[in-house]
Amino acid sequence: MNVSSLTIAFTLAWRNLWRNYRRTLIMLLAIGLGVWAMVFMTAMMRGMVDGMLKDGIRALPGHVQIHHPNYLDDPSVANSIAEPQGTLLDALNHPQVDAWAMRVKVPAVISSERETRGVMLLGVDAAAELNLSFDISHITQGQFLPSLTEEELAVDVQAQKAAKGIVIGVKLAQKLETRLGKRIVVMTQDIDNTIVDRGFRIVGLYQSDIPGFEEMYVYSDRRLIQSMVGLKGQVSEIAINGDGYRDNQALLSHIANASPADMKVESWRQVDAYLSAMLEMMDGFVLVWIVVIFLALSFGLMNTLIMAVFERVREIGLMQALGMRSSGVMRMILIESLLLLLLGLAAGNICSLLSIAAIQDGIDVTAVAEGMAMFGAKAVLYPVLQYSDMLLANVVVIVLGLLTSLYPAWRAAHYDPIVALNKH
């Protein structure tokens, strides 16, 4: 086939398309709507899951975590691991690791003069924690724990005081009817299963956008907690972040290879099965949604083409009588369908890009915030457009669309010219 015949085929198809402009416009509207719905809905769902994952991993925290093998099932101070040394420490300071922190994380009971709550007591190194998961802008009153070395701590009396403080959530403070500067008592179990308690001064209050988080976690200095529960040189977990949550396989094996045998190294996918299942379900959902919408479209597309062929039976017969091959007829119809699909795709893609840009600041769904929290999602939904999803939608529409057109095109190509010419 040479260039001019291809040009003619395209011109012919283009002009045919506009012979019945109403029909073409309705079909374009349908394809445009379908493609918009595919891309827009996918972006919203991706945005929701993305938010869930980011929050979830921030709350865990860490893309990869190291624990005592029994810790996750039984988060007790007895199931602790040694602070990283040697090869593990080298591996953690490798450029492949974005941030890491070790933490003592034990269940505790916290009491003010008036109320008592169950919480998770975190003993953290301020600098590492800020680097890994804690957002300093979430502190609403007071300050986060000071980041100090042992030497500084030994000299500075003011710092010593601050380091003995505790940072709790705003909601927890409300429930405990306490406030910044007040003292609270934390009770937990030490390594010998003796109940230990200790008074802390509240040095900071924080807010979290993760549901339930600020009532659950209280932060204090790691060394302080270690001495309180009698852990020498041991922590509950080591949390490690790489460069993204999607692919942690390299990071996982990098850390696992360097860890002693008595530590369990897991990625967030193993630690939180729900989040991991959500991520995988999303990929399935995107494909199913795109195909379902396409199928709903395909009936209309096929009908439109069948009609387009039917009303031109005489014309097609004439073309064939004049020597056009059936492959030529088929090509003409397929090009017509291709043009229709491309126009519809263009319209749908543009609309989806525009609508996603329009709600880039997020949709506020505060009205159902607690329901969203049950799914682990936030009260503001942000669309996240993955170009791979958009590409998938376009490829599905073109490929399946042309497949759908094969039948009308094949029929058009196989009319008997004589019969076709005598029609009507």
Next chain:
Amino acid sequence: MNIELRLAWRNLWRHKKRTWITVAAMVFSNVLLVLMLSLQLGSYQMMIDNALGLFSGQIQIQHQDYLENPKFRDDIVHPQGLVNTLKQATDLETISSRGVTFALVSSASRSYGVQVVGVEPQSEPLVSTIPGLIIEGRYLQASSSKQNEDPVAEVVLGKVLARNLKVGLGDELTLLGSGRDGSFAAGVATVVGIFNSSLPALDRTMIQLPLDYFQHLFASENRASYVVLNTPTPLELTQLNATIAELLAQQRPDESLQVRDWDALQPGIRQAIQADLSSAAFMYGVLILLVAFSVMNTQLMSVLERTREFGTMMALGLKPWRLVKLIFLETTMMATLGMLLGAILGAMLTQYYHVVGFYYPGMEEMAAKFNLPERFYPDVTWFATFIGPIFVMIASIIAAIYPALKIRKLDPISAMRAV
């Protein structure tokens, strides 16, 4: 059969293939709608049943500040009297009172901070499914009615907590907390049962004691944190709410007690349903619109190709509105066919999943999070079977307005000359 109906029916089958393809578009969407809606509605019902039945109950009577901020001191005096009055006023037996606080529980080797719930062993099984979920030992027993005898110090706890505390039946747990008056509260209770609610968050964090022992331990004699009440009709609580509110106003005017129904107790459930429904509504809306476009196109074609015919009919004296009526009759017939076939096939597919169970990868983890079974068995209901298809049918008929309007613009003379 009247002539218009017959005409419309025959017209429909002039292009068999086209009509069937349009009907197929409807059927495709309808089947999807029926199945999806059946699954959704079924799972909502289960979410409500499981989430409320497990522990929280459908209605609670609490101090007015308790919901916002469950403080131990915001409680109810003489709960038994209130329970009795409620039983008389509502004719319901499914009422029980509970005391709730936090405490540190310790076994020989472990300690955890947990929620401690004091329950009435006799009536608790009527408002919660936990007593029926005992996997080892037994549930709490009603203490002897003898006065001045120390209450029985026994405790049941969740499976995960028992494992973490490394305790079994007959082992002793030490409880440490603060009493209602701020005093130090300490006691030792024997483990008599272990329950498995299959909700790790609950199995990890809750222990239950007899209410009288609870009151004794936490210095809250004759008090309860709230009264819980179950009804056979969780979806129609308005009347009951009003009755109880009135009763409280009469009998306990000074105590600022409030009726809280499940929507207030667990707003997450209704909101989760709303959130899920609204995203589903978007998807269904798109599907329905796509079908409507398909119908619009088909009917437009069918009008345009009959221009000559319509011109002739109008020249013979047929009023345009009768042709418009004809188009709507045709569309309605097609839409009815699509609705019936879609509803029947959809119901059949739902019935299939009702028998074998519906499953998709990842559902297990979702189900675990919401305390639902791992496979889902949707019920075929009239509502779920017909609501979607009826919407599709209405949308299809609306879509015929544009093609039908074309007829009104027809001029008989030029129409008859049209090719």
